[in-house]
Amino acid sequence: MSNPNNLKYTASHEWVRSEADGTISIGITQHAQELLGDMVFVETPAVGRKLKAKEECAVVESVKAAADVYAPVSGEVVAVNSELDSAPEKINDDPYAAWMFKMKPDNAADVAALMDAAAYQAVVDSEAH
Amino acid sequence: MLKRTPLNEAHRAMGAKMVDFGGWDMPVNYGSQIDEHHQVRNDCGMFDVSHMRVVDIKGKGVRDFLRYLLANNVDKLTVPGKALYSCMLLENGGVIDDLIVYFMEEQWFRIVVNAGTADKDIAWMRQQAAEHAKAHPECYAKSEGGAESESCAESEALAPEEAVRRIPNAYLFGDMSQEEAAALIFEKQDEESAEKPPLEIADHPELSIIAIQGPKAKEKLWAAMPGSQQLTEKLAPFSAVVVGTMFIARTGYTGEDGFEVVLPSIAAPYFWNSLADKGVEPCGLGARDTLRLEAGMNLYGQDMDESVNPLESGLAWTVDLKSERDFIGKAALLANPPSRKLVGLVLQDRGVLRGHQKVHTAHGEGEITSGSFSPTLNQSIALARVPQEVQIGDEVQVAIRDKMLTAKVVKYPFARDGKGLI
Numbered sequence: 153m154s155n156p157n158n159l160k161y162t163a164s165h166e167w168v169r170s171e172a173d174g175t176i177s178i179g180i181t182q183h184a185q186e187l188l189g190d191m192v193f194v195e196t197p198a199v200g201r202k203l204k205a206k207e208e209c210a211v212v213e214s215v216k217a218a219a220d221v222y223a224p225v226s227g228e229v230v231a232v233n234s235e236l237d238s239a240p241e242k243i244n245d246d247p248y249a250a251w252m253f254k255m256k257p258d259n260a261a262d263v264a265a266l267m268d269a270a271a272y273q274a275v276v277d278s279e280a281h
Numbered sequence: 282m283l284k285r286t287p288l289n290e291a292h293r294a295m296g297a298k299m300v301d302f303g304g305w306d307m308p309v310n311y312g313s314q315i316d317e318h319h320q321v322r323n324d325c326g327m328f329d330v331s332h333m334r335v336v337d338i339k340g341k342g343v344r345d346f347l348r349y350l351l352a353n354n355v356d357k358l359t360v361p362g363k364a365l366y367s368c369m370l371l372e373n374g375g376v377i378d379d380l381i382v383y384f385m386e387e388q389w390f391r392i393v394v395n396a397g398t399a400d401k402d403i404a405w406m407r408q409q410a411a412e413h414a415k416a417h418p419e420c421y422a423k424s425e426g427g428a429e430s431e432s433c434a435e436s437e438a439l440a441p442e443e444a445v446r447r448i449p450n451a452y453l454f455g456d457m458s459q460e461e462a463a464a465l466i467f468e469k470q471d472e473e474s475a476e477k478p479p480l481e482i483a484d485h486p487e488l489s490i491i492a493i494q495g496p497k498a499k500e501k502l503w504a505a506m507p508g509s510q511q512l513t514e515k516l517a518p519f520s521a522v523v524v525g526t527m528f529i530a531r532t533g534y535t536g537e538d539g540f541e542v543v544l545p546s547i548a549a550p551y552f553w554n555s556l557a558d559k560g561v562e563p564c565g566l567g568a569r570d571t572l573r574l575e576a577g578m579n580l581y582g583q584d585m586d587e588s589v590n591p592l593e594s595g596l597a598w599t600v601d602l603k604s605e606r607d608f609i610g611k612a613a614l615l616a617n618p619p620s621r622k623l624v625g626l627v628l629q630d631r632g633v634l635r636g637h638q639k640v641h642t643a644h645g646e647g648e649i650t651s652g653s654f655s656p657t658l659n660q661s662i663a664l665a666r667v668p669q670e671v672q673i674g675d676e677v678q679v680a681i682r683d684k685m686l687t688a689k690v691v692k693y694p695f696a697r698d699g700k701g702l703i
Contacts, residue, residue: 186298189298189309189310189313189314189567190313190314190315192315192633192654192661193631193632193633193654193661195631195632211682213632213633213654215314215315215567215571215653215654215656216309216314216567218633218635237631244313
């Protein structure tokens with residue numbers, strides 16, 4: 153599975169999708185779910201929480217390990233995907249459909265400045281060596 | 282440079298995700314660790330555990346030596362092939378390693394030790410053997426003329442167990458007729474005549490180990506190796522039999538029925554692929570870890586090591602303190618009654634218990650030694666070392682990141698033989 157071109161990415165392996173209503177959806181990438189393996193637990197941030205860029209705000213746990221998820225930009229949490237509470241394996245099945253939480257970014261320009269798919273792929277490739 | 286087992290290429294060909302496992306390039310899974318876990322509980326799976334080391338100890342005096350070296354008592358082993366789980370202890374009672382010792386014949390015991398500790402274990406065994414021989418030369422005294430002529434007489438007719446040991450693999454896999462096999466087995470062999478040191482401690486990195494585990498392990502093994510059925514169908518749990526160049530033990534690390542097969546590395550890929558052809562799914566070390574945790578089996582380096590003794594590691598059942606015999610570590614165990622013990626935990630809240638998380642109890646602090654998600658119970662479980670006063674049924678708090686979550690103290694194993702037990 154390749155990284156969709158319409159998304160933005162972070163070096164800490166989150167993907168970011170800009171929604172029509174000005175919010176952004178955040179999940180973890182194919183590469184991240186592959187590294188972690190079978191997901192068994194997801195902890196999402198509280199709605200209304202204000203986050204700074206790169207702040208730890210969520211956790212994904214696989215059978216193997218726990219990993220922090222970071223806010224890609226500064227902003228406020230406006231929704232969480234509670235479906236993942238009972239079905240965390242959706243992240244393995246389709247990581248780019250399984251969004252974890254939505255934010256209202258403080259500055260839309262911060263989102264535009266994130267990595268595109270090609271730049272993110274370069275990060276993944278460099279980690280493999 | 283990571284060490285590789287003879288099955289490394291086979292793993293990669295089957296799509297394994299490989300990881301550095303204590304210096305070995307090993308498969309952690311072949312897709313989904315949870316699917317592999319269920320496969321073993323419900324059907325049958327196979328594991329490459331060739332990183333583990335086989336050590337053969339031979340010679341007159343071997344039983345006396347092991348009686349002193351190991352915390353469990355090898356005098357429980359009276360029938361050839363019978364296995365015993367034991368810890369090997371330091372003088373202070375700390376655990377050097379846990380192992381399985383097999384009684385092969387009166388002057389030959391086979392021990393299978395952990396990969397990460399193998400070199401340390403063998404050095405310790407050799408050092409202790411030298412000291413034991415010095416302190417107890419009577420155990421190693423050579424027998425006189427009478428016994429020698431007896432062993433010469435034996436070489437005339439092939440003993441049945443020796444005949445079985447010579448069965449060629451080609452016959453087992455159905456590629457050789459019984460007549461051809463018999464001709465090879467009964468061919469006159471040169472007898473070894475060289476004098477040997479009192480105790481020979483030889484490790485066998487040239488041997489591979491494949492574990493076939495699950496309720497269907499028996500039928501799948503026999504499907505892959507029809508010639509082995511007659512020799513293994515009456516094999517009791519925790520016993521082994523030598524079949525040709527293979528050593529087949531009804532043991533495992535999953536809480537399911539099954540076998541651990543020791544065989545020459547050169548034959549390992551063929552055997553592995555034969556099992557795969559019969560529908561045995563390859564399983565990685567990830568599933569092996571959740572299976573053993575559910576089965577309540579300790580993992581060396583996590584649940585115990587040199588800094589703790591077996592009595593505070595849930596292994597009192599493997600330490601023989603009743604018999605008169607002295608063994609390394611016995612005095613320390615008797616002098617220091619344990620203040621801590623190993624218990625099972627089941628997390629009541631959502632989350633995952635992990636090793637090294639702090640456990641807060643009414644009687645003081647403890648620590649998780651192994652924790653994970655249990656695919657069979659569909660909740661998180663752990664082994665934890667806690668104060669002796671903690672009781673089954675108690676509620677304890679586990680610090681996970683910035684939260685305190687509630688866990689219940691339970692009697693383990695958590696799951697065995699395809700079923701959850703909690």
